Amino acid sequence: MSGIDRSAPHLVLHHFPGACSQVCVFALEHAGLPYELRLVDLQSSEQTGDAYVAVSPLGKVPALVIDGVVLTENAAIQTYVAELRPQAGLFPRDGSPLTAGLRQAGLSLCGGTLHPIVRGLANPSRITEGDPEGVRRRSSALATKSFGFAEARIAETGWWFDEWSLVDVYLNWAVSVAASAGFDFAPFPTLAGLRSRLAELPAFRRMLEIEAQANATLALRRAAR
Ligand SMILES: N[C@@H](CCC(=O)N[C@@H](CS)C(=O)NCC(=O)O)C(=O)O
Incomplete structure (x- = not known):
């Protein structure tokens, strides 16, 4: 976390x-908002568990x-973080309805289309009581189609818009889950290169450090059980 801002609301990210x-860790870091994790x-x-379900x-x-x-x-x-700190430039803001629509299209693609697909690739047995391999195969076919669409959209500039935005950080997350599950990104080189382009942003590197630290904390917690 950087830059304590007393005018900001109290934020706790789970x-x-x-x-x-x-993606939310990145957004809060890039916006320089104080928050608890x-x-x-x-x-x-x-x-x-009851404690988290209450949240x-x-x-x-x-x-x-x-x-x-x-x-x-x-x-x-x-969207909330971007509205809270418009000057952070998390999405393009030219006031045009088309830009707002394209932002929503990118977020919906990641959350509504790609997220269930990458879950089917990474964790098919959570989706079916039947053959998980069938879910994986079907998810792979859907991933080829949907990542193909995203690749075509970002191929020209390297980003969803002309410059980076949170949509790209969200796309990168979906790419990373699919790649870890063995999905081949060779046909989608612009998507495959998102991580190294985003790593030029300090907030992206901080997000990776925060996650590495969180993994170390979890390992200690589990070892102590
Ligand atoms: N529609 C939700 C989906 C969130 C979601 O599925 N998160 C996953 C992690 S990527 C999760 O918490 N999974 C735990 C579980 O399903 O038990 C969103 O976009 O925030």
Whole structure:
């Protein structure tokens, strides 16, 4: 966290390293907002316990608590942070309805289309009581189509818009989950290069450090059990 800003609301972000909450960590870091981080250990099913369900009834990260009010849904949290700190440049802001529509299209693509697909690639047995391999194969076909669409959209500039925005950080998260699950990004070189282009941003590097630290904390917690 950088730059204490006394005019900001009290913010608590619930997150897990490697989860889609990393986009919210990046947004808060880039905006320079003061915030607290609370780790929710998804691997130990902490999200299903009473304490976290009282915060976020669906038991999902991210959840951002804003002066005691809970905001869930990644796209909503990103939009909130961008509205709170418009000068941070998290999305382009030219006042045009088309730009606003394209922003929503990018966020919906990541949250509504790519997220379920990459979950099907990474964790198919959570989706079916039947053959997980069938889910994985189907998810792979859907990933080829949907990542192909995203690749075509970002191929010209390297970004969803002319410059980087949170949509690219969110796309990068989906790419990283799919790649870890073995999906081949060779046909999608612009998507594959997102991580190294984003790593030029200090907030992206801080997000990676925060997640590495969180992984170390989780390892210690688990070892102590
Ligand atoms: N629609 C939600 C989905 C959030 C979500 O599925 N988060 C995952 C991590 S990437 C999670 O918390 N999974 C825990 C679980 O489903 O038990 C959003 O966009 O914020």
